[in-house]
Each structure stands twice: as structure tokens, then as C-alpha cells.
Amino acid sequence: MANKIGIVGSGIMGQGITQVFLRNNYHVTLIDISDEILKSSRENIINGKYGLNKLVEKNIISNNDVNKMMDNLETSVNYENLRGCGLIIEAAPEIKNLKISILENIEKNCNKNAIIASNTSGIMISELSSKVKNKSRVIGMHWFNPAPLMKLVEIVKTSFVSEETVNFIIDLSKKLGKEPVVVRDYPGFFTTNFVQSWLFESIRLYEKGIASIEDIDKMAKLGFGFPMGPFELMDIIGIDTVNEIGDYLYSETGEMGKISPPILKEMFYSGYYGNKKIKKNSNGGWYDLNK
Numbered sequence: 001m002a003n004k005i006g007i008v009g010s011g012i013m014g015q016g017i018t019q020v021f022l023r024n025n026y027h028v029t030l031i032d033i034s035d036e037i038l039k040s041s042r043e044n045i046i047n048g049k050y051g052l053n054k055l056v057e058k059n060i061i062s063n064n065d066v067n068k069m070m071d072n073l074e075t076s077v078n079y080e081n082l083r084g085c086g087l088i089i090e091a092a093p094e095i096k097n098l099k100i101s102i103l104e105n106i107e108k109n110c111n112k113n114a115i116i117a118s119n120t121s122g123i124m125i126s127e128l129s130s131k132v133k134n135k136s137r138v139i140g141m142h143w144f145n146p147a148p149l150m151k152l153v154e155i156v157k158t159s160f161v162s163e164e165t166v167n168f169i170i171d172l173s174k175k176l177g178k179e180p181v182v183v184r185d186y187p188g189f190f191t192t193n194f195v196q197s198w199l200f201e202s203i204r205l206y207e208k209g210i211a212s213i214e215d216i217d218k219m220a221k222l223g224f225g226f227p228m229g230p231f232e233l234m235d236i237i238g239i240d241t242v243n244e245i246g247d248y249l250y251s252e253t254g255e256m257g258k259i260s261p262p263i264l265k266e267m268f269y270s271g272y273y274g275n276k277k278i279k280k281n282s283n284g285g286w287y288d289l290n291k
């Protein structure tokens with residue numbers, strides 16, 4: 001069914017992507033590892049910071065619209081429920097081996113012609129699809145946070161994906177009100193290399209004592225018009241995710257600038273995963289250091 005979408009992983013990104021599809025009248029099957037997680041994700045889709053109720057408050061949609069959209073959302077811990085989906089988007093944690101096995105598992109459970117997309121921030125799609133048999137229908141569909149608001153979708157094209165798959169994702173992104181840009185498969189694609197160099201340089205300048213966390217964020221916003229500073233952004237993305245991406249980009253490219261700076265590693269190992277309200281089990285983020 002072309003209007004039935006599967007989303008695997010109901011965290012920050014999975015919730016946002018689900019919301020975009022629900023608002024565009026798609027039926028979504030959202031998969032995670034426990035019913036408890038799925039219950040809280042469902043709640044966030046309605047009442048979270050970027051949830052549907054925020055649109056009700058602004059009179060963009062009605063309570064009745066929200067009820068109708070939520071009727072189109074099915075949650076499950078069972079991958080077999082992906083059968084019947086025309087597209088499945090993987091939005092599980094940025095852990096390479098986990099994603100490889102998830103993509104393999106998706107292919108085993110979905111329809112033969114379904115397209116499998118990964119929302120990875122930067123792991124090569126060729127590697128994630130190494131255990132998928134039909135590589136012509138695997139593609140990168142990289143959304144940005146918060147997914148309901150951010151316009152860009154970075155589409156990642158391997159040498160093995162079919163033109164039909166690429167065109168389907170381009171057209172779909174436009175239909176959802178997004179701006180697609182197609183890039184080649186490469187560690188970090190374009191956007192993650194770009195943002196990571198900005199984030200890591202900010203950390204290195206902070207470590208050298210050039211300016212405080214607060215002031216660096218202030219300078220980025222007031223001097224360059226960024227909507228938020230690098231430290232605020234990392235607290236939202238998650239220190240764990242930023243660190244994992246750093247490890248991956250360094251291991252793939254050998255470029256010294258890609259190595260996670262020491263303080264980021266310390267935070268990661270000490271359970272500082274970012275904004276406590278967003279990241280489950282986090283001890284805090286950059287603004288909680290030295291408290």
C-alpha cells in the first residue's frame with residue numbers, strides 16, 4: 001500500500017517523521033523495542049514540544065484532526081507488522097551493527113517491492129545495506145531535527161539504488177512539503193561533515209578557554225543569525241549521537257579533525273547525553289557541566 005509507511009525507531013526523529021506523515025494523511029506503523037517506549041512516543045507525538053497539540057493551540061488543526069491522524073497510527077514491537085508498507089524508514093540509534101541487522105530484518109519482513117530508507121546521520125548506506133539482498137531499493141533519507149519544522153531532506157544515493165527509488169523519494173519529499181537534495185553515498189554525506197566540523201571547532205575553542213559555552217552560543221546566534229548555538233544544538237541532537245558520529249567519521253576517513261574532542265568523550269562516558277527532557281537517562285548536557 002503506497003500510503004502505508006513503516007517507521008522503525010520511535011525516538012526524537014521517529015516521532016517527528018511519523019507526525020509529518022500523519023499530517024499528510026498517511027497510515028503509519030511505528031515500531032520500537034517495547035510497548036512502554038511506544039506509549040511514551042505516542043504521547044509525545046500529541047503533546048511533545050513539537051507535537052500535534054501545538055498546532056491545535058495555533059488553530060492550524062482541530063482536536064478532531066488530531067484524533068483522525070492518531071487513528072492512522074499503529075504501534076508495534078513486531079517487525080511482521082511492516083508487511084503492507086510501501087516505504088519503511090529506519091530511525092534507530094546511530095549504531096552501525098544495530099542498523100545493519102535492523103535493515104536485514106526489515107527486508108525479511110516487508111513486501112518485496114517496498115523501499116527501505118535509513119535516516120542515519122552519516123553511516124554509508126552501502127554499509128548499512130550490506131546484508132540487504134535487493135540493494136536497488138535501499139536509500140538514505142536524512143531528515144533534520146525537528147522533523148516537522150525543518151525543510152531539508154538529504155537524499156543519499158548509492159551506485160546500486162535504482163533511479164525509480166531515487167525519484168520516488170524525491171517526489172515524496174516534495175509532497176510532504178520538504179526540499180530534497182540528492183548527494184552521493186560518503187561517510188557523513190554533506191550535511192554531517194559540515195555540521196560536525198562546526199560543532200567540534202566550537203568545542204575545541206571552548207577547551208582552549210577562548211570563550212564560555214554561553215558566549216559561544218550567543219556569538220553564533222547574534223553574530224551569524226544561527227537559530228541556536230553549537231552547544232544548544234548538541235544538547236538537542238544528543239552528546240551520544242555527536243560522539244558516535246565523530247568516532248565513525250574518524251574511523252572511515254582517518255582525518256584528525258573528525259576525532260571527538262576529549263571533553264565530549266568525558267561527557268559521553270559520564271552519561272551526559274544532552275538535554276534531559278529530550279534524551280532518556282541523560283545526566284544533563286553542556287549547560288549542566290560544573291553544576
Ligand SMILES: NC(=O)c1ccc[n+]([C@@H]2O[C@H](COP(=O)([O-])OP(=O)(O)OC[C@H]3O[C@@H](n4cnc5c(N)ncnc54)[C@H](O)[C@@H]3O)[C@@H](O)[C@H]2O)c1
Nearest residue numbers: 009010011012013032033091092093094120121143145237
Ligand atoms: N537527533 C537528531 O537530531 C537527528 C537528526 C537527524 C538524523 N538523526 C538520526 O536518526 C536516527 C535516530 O536518532 P534519534 O535521535 O531519534 O534517536 P533516539 O535514541 O531518540 O531514538 C531511537 C529509537 O530507536 C529505538 N530502537 C532501538 N533499537 C531498536 C530496534 N532494534 N528496533 C526498533 N527500534 C529500536 C529506541 O528504543 C529509540 O526509541 C539516528 O540514526 C540519528 O543519527 C538524528
